[in-house]
Amino acid sequence: MSKAKTIFDSMVFRGLVPDVVSYSSLLNGYCKSLKIDEAMDLFNEITRKGLKPNVVTYNTMIQGLFRVGRCGDARKLFDEMHGKGQMPDQLTYGIILKGLCSNHQIEEALSLFHLMCDSKLNMDIVVYNILIDGASKCGKLDIAKALFKDLTNKGLHPSARTYNVMIGGLCREGLVGDAKDLFLKMEESGCPPNNVTYNVLLQGYLKNKHNDDVEMLLHEMDGRCYSLDATTLALLLNQIAAGLLHNTLLEMISKLVPKELMDSP
Structure with missing residues (x-):
């Protein structure tokens, strides 16, 4: 980040006037580094320089x-965006919805x-996935x-991501039977499980002690050439260690462990 800021300052020093794109690039760096106060200062500088975000x-x-x-x-910045005539796009709404859900403000996200x-506005499956994931978590x-059911009314088809978040949500609530039914429905709906x-x-089975289903699912994964992620692998090994x-x-x-996990210390 410091290198990017040095380059930016050198542009100004040489008499070059940064445009909104240059400011936005530096702003993105600050935000990704979680230097939000510096990012806000830079954002406010844009308007002081007579530029329009x-x-x-x-x-x-x-x-x-x-x-x-x-x-x-x-939310204030979102309102300011409206007030200054800058129309939010689909990505803006996705960011707002995901941000609210991630901060456990699901009711505000639904509003x-x-x-x-x-x-x-055009409601796509991505928006629904954000809300379904946020609500279940x-x-x-x-x-x-209710959101999952509403997809059909809106003429939308659940993606693998939609099914995954619903299955995860059902497992978190201990509704493993419902999760399994939804898993089986994926193939029937033309959206095979990934x-x-x-x-x-598998994590749902393990966390809810549905151990009788584990071996069958492992065999299916092997047949589809799928692999275990780090969390699933740890759960399996812990369950084996506990008897x-x-x-x-x-x-x-061992057949389902990807090479990157085998190579990790």
């Missing part, structure tokens, strides 16, 4: 504020979502289920 500038700053939990400031629907599984789906369901799973599974598990 564009939608990318606002999106970057709003996302940075959410990352450090400054939801109120993010914004309903406003978006009333404004006839906040323990609002009833809301997640590597993430298998890991999510909850038979150590004969180790041979199968």
Whole structure:
């Protein structure tokens, strides 16, 4: 970041006038480094220099504020964006919704979502995925289920990501049977489970002590040439060490460990 700031300052020193794109690039660096106060100072400098922040500038700053939990400031900036005639795009709304959900403000996220629907904005599957994921992680599984059901009414089709977050949410609430039913429905719906789906369901089985289903799922993963992620692998090894799973599974598990995990210390 310091190198980028040095280059930026040298431009100014040589009499070059940075444009909004240059400011936005530096702003992005500050936000990714979680240097939000420096980012806000730079954002305010844009208008002081007579420049007008564009939608990318606002999106970057709003996302940075959410990352450090400054939801109120993010919402104020979103309102300012409206007030200054800068129209939010689909990405802006995605950032706001994800930021609110990540900070456990699911009710506020839903209010914004309903406003978006009333404004006839194009609701795509990405927006639904953000809300379904946020609701399920906040323990609002009833809301997640309602949103999932609403997809059909909106003419949208669940993606693998949609199924994955729903299966994860059901498993977190101990509804492993419902999670398994949804997993089986994926193939029927023309959206086959992917590597993430298998890991999510396997973690659900392990955390909820549905150990009888574990071996069958491992065999399926092997048949599809899928692999275990680090979390699933750790859970499996812990269960074996605790005597909850038979150590004969180790041979199968070794076939499902990706090379990068084998090479890690």
